[in-house]
Amino acid sequence: MFDRPVGGDASVLVSVDFGEPGYEDSLQELRQLVISAGLAINGTVEGRRPKPDPKFFVGSGKADEVLATMQATEAKVAVFNHDLSPSQQRNLERLLEARVIDRTGLILDIFAQRAQSHEGKLQVELAQLEHLSTRLVRGWTHLERQKGGIGVRGGPGETQLELDRRMLRIRVKQLREKLDKLKQQRGMQRRSRRRSQVLSVSLVGYTNAGKSTLFNRLTQSGVYAADQLFATLDTTSRKLYIPDGGPVVISDTVGFIKHLPHALVEAFGATLEEAAQADLLFHVVDVASDNRDDQIEQVNLVLSEIGAQAVPQILVLNQIDRAGIQSGLDRDEYGRISKVRISAKTGEGMELLRLALLEHQQSLFAKQPTSYQDA
Known part of the structure; x- marks a missing residue:
């Protein structure tokens, strides 16, 4: 029987044992994280490796097993119990034709759902953008068209990818400035106490x-x-x-x-x-x-x-x-x-x-x- 919260997307968990202690505890914690994120767990794919595969992290054979499990369970998301490199994540998404989330991305998603205060939302957005910045590479080929004009539309010859990077840097700078002001306010409150x-x-x-x-x-x-x-x-x-x-x-x-x-x-x-x-x-x-x-x-x-x-x-x-x-x-x-x-x-x-x-x-x-x- 599937563990399916109301309205939750179906997911398959992927976890690799590299011989480190605490593997079972880590996998159980991943299950709790997935449920906390509001996702259903339709299956789990496990494996053992001496080290990560450069292309798919889990190796091509295990990646095919993940694909078969997702197709059999009609899962829409693959959740990895590890941090993936940007290229590994893109390669897996192309193979699985589904969304791939690594451990960091999953925790960021939970934080985004739970943040309530203005400061909390700013902090989560900053963390998400910092994580996203490592993934802004040539995977976005559908956006790489030339743009003319000035300002937010980019300079002459600036591609959409370059524009996205520049706008991301601007937003990160704005968020850091806002959080620095909040930090100063906290410091004043502490000195008063x-x-x-x-x-x-x-x-x-x-x-x-x-x-x-x-x-x-x-x-x-x-x-x-x-x-x-x-x-x-x-x-x-x-x-x-x-x-x-x-x-x-x-x-x-x-x-x-x-x-x-x-x-x-x-x-x-x-x-x-x-x-x-x-x-x-x-x-x-x-x-x-x-x-x-x-x-x-x-x-x-x-x-x-x-x-x-x-x-x-x-x-x-x-x-x-x-x-x-x-x-x-x-x-x-x-x-x-x-x-x-x-x-x-x-x-x-x-x-x-x-x-x-x-x-x-x-x-x-x-x-x-x-x-x-x-x-």
Whole structure:
């Protein structure tokens, strides 16, 4: 029986095992991504290779198998569990006579569907254009006619392809300028919070680990939360007050994933900077996941990439109700809370998180003067 969301295009998944660890987890994650994108899964084609084929990535024989599977299942889209080169993608589309999406393109499609805020839409568009720029090559032969005139129509002798490239560069420049302004505004807000001695906490973690559910539980908010990958993209911040402490600003950030496209990390720089500039990170982990250790490692890799590796971090082991373990906390060798076991869904252990916030707040602002200027 096909897994077919209402209105979803039929797809065939293509995954190649190159002998690297975590292959089955990666394939299962691809299935979740495809469903999150609203596509139906009509079949899966798997194979083993020592390295990618230069022309079709999977080799000509396996490419023919993908074609036969798509024809038999009437699938319209081939989704690859890997990143394809522009030439590989074009070659496959010619052979299959269907749309071919690689892993990066799939994640970009999901982000485009989920972005709600103005900033989120700008970031997604920038990431899409950066990805598209590598695909603007001679595959667009139907557009390569000469154009005359000036301005947006191109100069004398400028082909449609050259015009498309130039317009893409102009739009990318505009988007970067707009996002830089938003980044400056965020910086001003952070400086204001620090002068007021407001603790800044960012929720980070692998996608679908329960960050938005935890955010709602802590702040009594109504942020959208669902059992799907990348349920929310836009950073949301709320203020709460800790008894015997003071105000805390909690920010819910976009979830991370293995092989998160670099274009997305770069485009979401203004948003992800909230984590890099935070006073404390709550690293939310699905403790019931068999792959939790690898997910923790992947999140830490992205945190390092955005310059947040030095920010103090508390590991929040979420979903203890599913794992069948009790709430509790662990402290490091210096007596600081380093790990908390909770259930954001049931509320069990939430008082331990508030204790962690209070202790970090008291420790941080006890070391700082009551008023200061940021460097």
